[in-house]
Amino acid sequence: MKICVLIKQVASEDSPLLLNEDKLTLKTDSINFVSNEPDTYALEEALQLKEKNDATVTVCTLGPESSRQVLKDALAKGADNGIFISDDGIDTSSPLSIAKTISAALSNDTYDLILSGLQSNDIGFSQVGLLVAEYLNTSHASLVMGTEIINDKSDIKVKLELENGWFQWSELSLPSSLTIQSGINSPRYATLKGIMSVKNKEVKEYTKNDLAISEDNGYSVVEKFTPLKSKETTTIQGSADEISNQLVDVLKNKLRIVS
Amino acid sequence: MKILCFIQTLDGKANNNSLESLFAAQEISKNNNAEVHAVVFNKDVATKLSSYKLNSVIYINNSELETYNPEYYLKSLELINNELNPDLLIFGHSYETRDWVPRLSARLDKAFVSDCVNVQFESDLHFIRPIYQAKLNEKIKLNNQGIVSFQAGSYSYENIIEGSCSIEEKSLDLQIDLTVRPGERFKESAEGVDLSNAEVIVSIGRGVGKIENVELVKSLAEKLNAQIGASRPVVDAGWLDHSYQIGSSGQTVSPKLYLAVGISGAIQHLVGMKGAKNIIAINKDPNAPIFEISDYAVLGDIFEILPKLIEEL
Ligand SMILES: Cc1cc2nc3c(=O)[nH]c(=O)nc-3n(C[C@H](O)[C@H](O)[C@H](O)COP(=O)(O)OP(=O)(O)OC[C@H]3O[C@@H](n4cnc5c(N)ncnc54)[C@H](O)[C@@H]3O)c2cc1C
Ligand SMILES: Nc1ncnc2c1ncn2[C@@H]1O[C@H](COP(=O)(O)O)[C@@H](O)[C@H]1O
Numbered sequence: 001m002k003i004c005v006l007i008k009q010v011a012s013e014d015s016p017l018l019l020n021e022d023k024l025t026l027k028t029d030s031i032n033f034v035s036n037e038p039d040t041y042a043l044e045e046a047l048q049l050k051e052k053n054d055a056t057v058t059v060c061t062l063g064p065e066s067s068r069q070v071l072k073d074a075l076a077k078g079a080d081n082g083i084f085i086s087d088d089g090i091d092t093s094s095p096l097s098i099a100k101t102i103s104a105a106l107s108n109d110t111y112d113l114i115l116s117g118l119q120s121n122d123i124g125f126s127q128v129g130l131l132v133a134e135y136l137n138t139s140h141a142s143l144v145m146g147t148e149i150i151n152d153k154s155d156i157k158v159k160l161e162l163e164n165g166w167f168q169w170s171e172l173s174l175p176s177s178l179t180i181q182s183g184i185n186s187p188r189y190a191t192l193k194g195i196m197s198v199k200n201k202e203v204k205e206y207t208k209n210d211l212a213i214s215e216d217n218g219y220s221v222v223e224k225f226t227p228l229k230s231k232e233t234t235t236i237q238g239s240a241d242e243i244s245n246q247l248v249d250v251l252k253n254k255l256r257i258v259s
Numbered sequence: 260m261k262i263l264c265f266i267q268t269l270d271g272k273a274n275n276n277s278l279e280s281l282f283a284a285q286e287i288s289k290n291n292n293a294e295v296h297a298v299v300f301n302k303d304v305a306t307k308l309s310s311y312k313l314n315s316v317i318y319i320n321n322s323e324l325e326t327y328n329p330e331y332y333l334k335s336l337e338l339i340n341n342e343l344n345p346d347l348l349i350f351g352h353s354y355e356t357r358d359w360v361p362r363l364s365a366r367l368d369k370a371f372v373s374d375c376v377n378v379q380f381e382s383d384l385h386f387i388r389p390i391y392q393a394k395l396n397e398k399i400k401l402n403n404q405g406i407v408s409f410q411a412g413s414y415s416y417e418n419i420i421e422g423s424c425s426i427e428e429k430s431l432d433l434q435i436d437l438t439v440r441p442g443e444r445f446k447e448s449a450e451g452v453d454l455s456n457a458e459v460i461v462s463i464g465r466g467v468g469k470i471e472n473v474e475l476v477k478s479l480a481e482k483l484n485a486q487i488g489a490s491r492p493v494v495d496a497g498w499l500d501h502s503y504q505i506g507s508s509g510q511t512v513s514p515k516l517y518l519a520v521g522i523s524g525a526i527q528h529l530v531g532m533k534g535a536k537n538i539i540a541i542n543k544d545p546n547a548p549i550f551e552i553s554d555y556a557v558l559g560d561i562f563e564i565l566p567k568l569i570e571e572l
Binding site for chain 1 (some may be wrong): 329353354357358359361362364365366368369370371372373374385389390391392393394395396397398399400401402403404405438439440441442443444445446447459465482483484491492494495497507508509515516523537539544546548550551552553554555556557558559560563564567568571572
């Protein structure tokens, strides 16, 4: 079996998000870049499927030079090889453009399974893995909370998370593209041996010129901005003592939670 | 301009998030006189929709569409789109929408602006969607025909404008080789805590850092006679059992006081707790989205504030 995991490099949760004058790009110097958290669950699921079903795991990212790091991290955890697609000249503001580019690179091989995160923590389209399913003509499922290869490796059984505490099992024909929900497994850490192995693993490289992709994807970002507050909020700040005193006053005298 | 709004149904009822998006369609139409059509796979809901101010209701009468299967849904909307040629397809951003509408976007080669919270009418129609977990917004313009979905709660369906319109009934040829075979829906055995009647909830977020620190928040909860809740990452990491999770994939609560400790305020969390009467959030990031819906925004470090607070209570 061949499994491909899509991993994106994003700003960590605690990175300051400062817009440049163009109101479109962020100041990157202060940002700490990490693997998109949901994708680490997708990688772990792929590695567990590999252990059970004798598979190879390829990890693929589209991004700037710095995003090679997400491939290294995944290879250190046990992925077999990588695909790096440089975003130079590619419109990464539009989901169609990202998915067309990734699909073009993946179409040079045939994968039985493509796993991606449910959503990227930066732009958060919650689309890319499903767009890839359409472009590569595979079955798909989203919000996956469990997987099991069945029927002599021709199908996969998945557990889906639905709204309001409901779940559902679904059977899909392979090849398939699944978007993985967080909490499906406990992502592993890289071992020292794994880290040492990275330099011997192959990473295929693609640039825009290698991939025939259309330019207009029908989507323009006009600007980015900080949302406005909608509720009257009392801000409590100061030293820990001051804050604590004010909070006790609120809890006792305003909300009457404690006496 | 022509708008087609998809109304999702379950057990013969319209999905509220779809109805909210129908109102969004009416709002857009108010500004640019767009035609608004609704498409639905359930007859009773079609009848209901015919009492709204719309240009038409399209009711697709196919047994394949009685329960959700992404492939039949996709094929149906592909066919209806090609017949009607709408400039804008509108959806509520439900889990089902997440599952099949991206694929529709690729199939029709129409950009999909997902999870919008607002529309602005400037020289062009602009769609606002949160990015970076709602810490920023982006304003999007569609260059040609496109697809838009609206986040739950962006509009109120109670504002839908009434009227009357005709129902056009159709049956489609949905012969396709299925690659997806969905089974029955089920619930996991309901064990664990029920927070629906809790008066005071102290809720633990990822900002608490590690499992050892959960005890610190628990001692605050004890002082306040409160129950404990949690955000999804806390539960995913195994710091607390799943039944403590609050949000779109957990419990919905409406206590007198909700005290959020180290929770950023992602929409999927907010939908589970924004009905609380009073919200206090402790967070060290002045731009944390949770502060936007808080009555008291406590700006500071959990590990400096909580020990003092516990001591004083
Ligand atoms: C389909 C779907 C369903 C989901 N369902 C749910 C759901 O039901 N419930 C849910 O909660 N989430 C759900 N999520 C996840 C959701 O999108 C967020 O990822 C999650 O709510 C974030 O949790 P958090 O606020 O605890 O963590 P983070 O977003 O990481 O926030 C941590 C916060 O702690 C603050 N902090 C850190 N250290 C300190 C300190 N020392 N002192 C003070 N503050 C500090 C930080 O400033 C930050 O604001 C869902 C997501 C999807 C896509
Ligand atoms: N540039 C990218 N490179 C690799 N994978 C990506 C990229 N963008 C999105 N993905 C994958 O698609 C998932 C959903 O992303 P999104 O549609 O942006 O919410 C992510 O969790 C990744 O698994």
